[in-house]
Amino acid sequence: MSPLKAPERVVGIDFGTSSVRGVEVTTHPKKGPQVRRFARIALPTGAVEDGEVMEPNTVGDALKRLWEKGRFSTNKVALGVGNQRVLVRPFTVDDQPPARVREALPALVEEILPFRAEDALIDFYPIEPHPSDIGRVNGLVVAAAKHAIDEAVRAIRIAKLRTHRVDLIPFALSRVHLWGEYSNGTIALIYQAPSSTTVLIATNRVPRFVRIIPAGDEDVSTHMQQVLGKDLEELSTEFSSRTRNQDPGHFKQAMGEASEQIAKAAHGTVAYWANSTGQSIDTVLLSGRNMHSPAVFERFSSLFDNDTKLAHPTGGFSLHESINAEEMRIAAPSAAIGLATGGDSWL
Template sequence: MATTRVIGLDIGSSSVRAAELEFGSGGPTGKTPPTLVRLGQVPLPIGAVRDGEVVQPETVASALRQLWAQAKFESKDVVIGVGNQRVIVRELDLPWMPLAQLKASLPYQVGDSLPMSTDDALLDYYPTAEFDGPQGRSVQGMLVAAQRDTVNANVMAVESAGLRPRMVDLNAFALVRALTRGELAGATAAFVDIGASITTVVISSHGTPRLVRSLPSGGHNVTAAVASALGVPLPEAEAIKREVGIGFAVGPDRTSASEAVSAVVRALVESVRNTFVYYAGNNAGAPIDVVVLTGGGSHLPGLGQYLSSASRLPVTLGDPLAGLRSAKTVQREALNGHESVVALPVGLAYGVAA
C-alpha cells in the first residue's frame, strides 16, 4: 500500500516544532489512521521571531538544524505556516471559474479592496461553497493576503537551515485540519490557539473555516507583565504566572502578580469574546457549540474556566493526536497533558497530504 510522509513545521515566537505524519493510500480521510512518526521541538531565544515573523534568520536556522538532528527527521521537505496581523483573511464571493484560473485572477479582482499593493502581497483563495447568484454561478470562500516580506523572511530562515519548503499554509487552516475529527467534525467550533505573542482565532462549521482573526497577544505578554510588576527575570515570572493562574485567590505576596496576569488575560479574553460576538451577529443560524484551546498559552491555570464564563460557552483543550497511531520513534507519553501545543505542526502536515 502506498504511503506518504509529510513534515509540518511551526515557527513560533518561543520555539520551533515539527511533526512527521505518515498517511496511507487514502490520505487523511483513508481507512487507515495516520501515524505520528517523529515529533520534536527546540526553544528559541526571545526576539528571534517577533509577531510571527523571523527577525533573526540565522538564530532560527540554527534551532532548526538542532531540531532535525535531535528528532532525526529523514526528509528535508517541510510545510510551513504563517499567521499574524500582516496576513489578512476575509470572506469573498467571486464569479465561478476553475480554481487555478480563479487564483491567477486574484490580483485583478481584489486589488482595490486590500490595504496593500498586490505587488507586495502573496494571494490565495480557499473555496468553501458554490451558489447561483445574480451574476450567475459563483464561489464563496476566503481570501488570504499575506505581506510578501513576512513570508519570505520565514522561508529564507528555513532554507538557510538546509530545509526545502514545499508549501506555505495558513496557521488557522492548519488548526482546523488538526482538530476537526470525531464530534468536532460536525460542530461549529471556535479554535483559539494561544501562542507566545499571537493568538489565532478560527471559527469553523462542519470542518469549513468561516472566520479567522489574529490577535497581537499571547502567553509571553502575560509573563512580561508579571516580570515588570515584580521586577524579576522572565524565567522567574513564568513560574510565578503558572503558580497564580487566573481567577484564583492568592496571598498578599502574590497580589501584584495576580493583578498583572489578570490585566493581560482580561484584555485578550475580551478580544476573543468580541470575535465570537461578531461571528454570532453574522451567522444567527449557526451558533458556536464549543471553544477548543491550543498552544502553550492555553495551559495557564484557570484560563479555560475564565474564557467559558466570559463567553458562556463550553471550553476544552484540543488534542491533535487523538485518533493518530504512534510509531515506536515517538515518546508519546512525554506529551501527556500538553498535546495541544503540537496542533499547528500536525495540521500543517495534514494540509499537503489532503
C-alpha cells in the same frame, strides 16, 4: 471520523518566539494518523518576532540542530503563516478554475489589503456556490506579506532543507482539532499562539470565518513579569518546565488576569460573526499552551454561553511510543502537527 491522513512525509515547522517545533506524521495501520517524530529547539531572543523570522542565519542554524535532534526522515518542510500580517476575509468570486481565480485576485482584493498586492501572496479558499448569484462562489480570500514568508524560506534553505508548501496555520489547526465529536456542528476554535490569537469558525469541519487577534502568549508574559516580579528568562524557564495544570496558585491567578483582554477580544469576534450571520455557535474549543491553565480556561469559558471545551494538545493524533507525552503537552505542537498533515501551498 478521524483527522486527515498525511499523504507523504513532510515535517511541519512552527516558529515561536522562544523555540521552533518540528513534527512528522505517519499513518499507523491500526491507530491512524500518528505523530512519529517530534523535536523542539530553543531560539535566542530576537531571532523570531511576532511569528516572523528576523534572523535567518540564526534560525537556519536552529533548524539544523532540530533535524539532528528529531531525526526526521525527510528534508521537506511545511511552513505555516498566521500572524497579524495575514489577512483572511469572506469573499465572492466568479466560478472559474483555481488558476484563473488566483490570477484575478490581486486586482479584486487590492482595496482591502493592508499592504500592496504586489507585496503579498494571495489565494482563495472556496466554500460553497453563492445562494442567489449563479456562477459565483463564496469563500475566504487569504493574503500574507511576502517578506515574512521569504525570510522563513531563506532560513530553511540555510539549513539545507526544502520548502514543500506554505499553509495557513488556522487551516492546519482545523485539521488537528475538528474531528470526532467536533466534526459536526458549528465550532469556534480559539488558538492562542506566542504573538497572536486565532479565532476560526467552522461548520461541519469547513472553515467559514477566520480572524487573527494581534495579542498572544507574549502579551500574557509581559503582564506576568510585572505582576510576579520575574524577568523574561526566569518566566520562560518556568513555562517550559511544567504543564499549566502544575503551575502554583499565584502563577495561575496572574496568568488568568493577564489573559482577560485576549478572552474579551475573542468573545467579541465570535459574537460579531454570530450577529452578522444570524447563526449560533455549538461549541467553543480552546487550544494553545496557556489555555490549559485552569484560570485562563475559566476566563474564556465565563464569557461564552456556549459549551466551552479544552482541545487535546495533539487533537486526534496518537503518539509513537518513542515520544514523551508530557513534553508534547508542554510544547503544545498542534500547529506543527496540522502543517505536517497536508494542505494547499502558495509556493
